[in-house]
Amino acid sequence: MPYNDLNAEEIRVIENRGTEMPFSGKFSSFYENGVYTCRKCNAPLFNSNDKFDSGSGWPSFxxxxxxxxxxxxxxxxxxVEIVCANCDGHLGHVFKGEQMTPKSTRHCVNSISLGFQSNNENSKYKKAYFAAGCFWxxxxxxxxQEGVISAxxxxxxGYTENPTYQDICYRDTGHLETVEVTYDPKIVSFERLTKLFFETHNPEQTNGQGPDIGSQYLSAIFTNDIEEEDIAQKLINQLEDRGMNIATMFKNANAHKFYIAEHEHQNYYKLRNSKPYCHSFIKRF
Structure with missing residues (x-):
């Protein structure tokens, strides 16, 4: 496999095992969704869901x-040094036992050793949007769920541009707390994702979800096309045939922009090694 051409600073770090200055790299405070790759050979190395803010000044996974x-x-x-398994390019070091995350592992990586492939640019992935109470x-x-690349x-x-968590809680923005699910349709279908949606919250509740009361916590599916709406409606019909009164709304995903929440709201339970207080799995299908 041919390798990418490296500049002098990249050679110093990647091939000669140097270290960039803390807080100087472009991925130090970068939290887009996608896959981090090796700058030298483009091999995929880290998923964005495993990135966290360690305060060290280097990207941490x-x-x-x-x-x-x-x-x-x-x-x-x-x-302990970490290198790309494909090309042996230097990445950084790994530290264990620090208890910064439930896995108690920190891959401390030089930004200059990394490339990035956004999920938004990967045509093989699709996106689905679900609101079911507290997004955590x-x-x-x-x-x-297997096949989900990121959630x-x-x-x-709503109608407020660039809302913040404070806006959602204390102002009338019209927005719902929503999760954007990026998934591989070759592994998991929209129908399976929608079943999971109905099985992990109470779709009959009309004023919120569990103890979280308010319009921002209502149940909704933002459908991308008529096929998704038909799939969701088929599942609702099945539940209502069994006596449930489904309150879930349909909204047009193409008419509403998704605004990603602040970094502290991402991977909330994963980073705390805990479970949701108002979302549990109930087999319904």
Whole structure:
């Protein structure tokens, strides 16, 4: 496999095992959704869902893509270097036992060693949008579903541009707490995702979800096309045939912009190694 041409600074870090200055790299405070790749050979290394703010000044990940990163103990035995398993390009070091995340692992990586492929630019992935109460719990369940590339908390359905969490809680923005699900349709279908949506919240509640009361917590599916709406309606019909009174709304995803929530609202339960207080799984299909 041909390698990318590297400039002098990239050679110093990637090939000669140097280190960039903390807080200087472009990925230090970068939190878009996608896959981080090796700058030298383009091999996928880390998923954005595994990135967290360690305060160190370098991009930090509590996990790597399986088989993508090799650990090499330093000669002095004090630290463990991490390199790309495909090309042996230097990435940084790995630290364990710090208890910053439930996995207690920190892959501390030089930004200059990385490239990035956005999920939005990957045509093989699709997006679905679900509102089912507090987005922390909704995100939790979709992250567990095989075939889901990322599940990101945000705001959708209202009329306020660039809303904040404070706006959602204390102002009339019209937005619902919504999770954007990026998924691989070859692995998981929209129907399976919608079943999971109905099985992890109470779709009959009309004033919120669980103890969270308010219009921002209502149940809704933002459909991208008539096919998705037909699938969701078929599932609602099945539930109502069993005696349920479904309150879930349909909204047009193409008529509403999704605004991603602040960084502190992403991966909420994953980073705390805990479970949602108002979202539990109930088999309905």
């Amino acid at each position: 509590d996990d790597a893509i399986a088989g993508a990163v090799k650990e090499v103990p330093d000669a002095d035995g004090r630290r 719990g909704v995100e939790y369940w979709f992250q567990k 990101d908390s945000g705001y959708m359905g």
